[in-house]
Amino acid sequence: xxxxxxxxxxxxIDTAEILKLAxxxxxxxxxxxxxxxxxxxxHRDTQTIGLVFDQxxxxxxxxxxxxxxxxxxxxxxxxxxxxxxxxxxxxxxxxTEQYGFGYFIRATLVRLKAGGSIDEHTDxxxxxxxxxxxxxxxxxxxxVLFSVxxxxxxxxxxxxxxxxxRRPHSVKNQGDTDRIHLILDFVLPGEQCCCGVLHxxxxxxxxxxxxxxxxxxxxxxxxxxx
Numbered sequence: 001x002x003x004x005x006x007x008x009x010x011x012x013i014d015t016a017e018i019l020k021l022a023x024x025x026x027x028x029x030x031x032x033x034x035x036x037x038x039x040x041x042x043h044r045d046t047q048t049i050g051l052v053f054d055q056x057x058x059x060x061x062x063x064x065x066x067x068x069x070x071x072x073x074x075x076x077x078x079x080x081x082x083x084x085x086x087x088x089x090x091x092x093x094x095x096t097e098q099y100g101f102g103y104f105i106r107a108t109l110v111r112l113k114a115g116g117s118i119d120e121h122t123d124x125x126x127x128x129x130x131x132x133x134x135x136x137x138x139x140x141x142x143x144v145l146f147s148v149x150x151x152x153x154x155x156x157x158x159x160x161x162x163x164x165x166r167r168p169h170s171v172k173n174q175g176d177t178d179r180i181h182l183i184l185d186f187v188l189p190g191e192q193c194c195c196g197v198l199h200x201x202x203x204x205x206x207x208x209x210x211x212x213x214x215x216x217x218x219x220x221x222x223x224x225x226x
Contacts, residue, residue, distance in 0.1 A: 001132050002166035002194050004223045006148035010085045010160040015138050017074040022180055045116025049109040059127040062105050082134055082186055092188055099190035105131055106185040112173045120170040126207040129214045130193055131185040133165045138182055141175035149225045194222035
């Protein structure tokens with residue numbers, strides 16, 4: 001979702017238990033699902049463990065995948081932290097009163113191999129443009145550079161950070177160890193993207209109403225980079 005910055009820190013969390021569970025996964029498990037790599041060339045150097053995920057990138061009724069059972073208890077603190085951050089904001093309180101509580105539409109573990117990269121891209125479908133994309137480094141090194149817009153950061157283990165996925169973003173892992181992030185997409189029902197507020201303030205966002213801006217057929221100029 002677009003906002004005024006490139007990175008927004010939500011808080012910090014102890015990720016030791018998630019790392020322990022992730023380290024117990026076999027290479028076969030990491031390599032079992034290739035959808036993300038096959039569909040998106042920019043993710044060719046990554047491997048993914050799906051926890052909550054649907055290949056159609058739906059925006060409601062997410063599918064809880066079998067691997068979620070392994071990580072569910074360890075994930076509870078970070079899920080609570082993220083949900084409370086958005087739901088207890090001024091806007092979140094108003095939206096939850098009117099439309100109900102938020103939910104996680106996607107949760108995945110993504111491993112970026114040592115020496116690998118994720119090429120610059122923007123996230124251009126309805127659900128990705130209308131959810132909060134949150135990254136939590138589980139295992140990383142000092143030579144991983146995350147670029148969003150004009151800003152570059154080395155995110156530290158346990159940082160909980162929303163990225164502005166509507167700006168061009170990329171990652172380079174120039175270290176000699178793999179990088180593992182937990183990526184969460186959180187939805188506040190009824191929340192409009194900034195372009196929706198601008199172009200159709202009286203109509204809720206939908207794939208049809210927001211298609212032109214979601215796919216950047218109309219440039220989003222709500223929050224120009226500085």
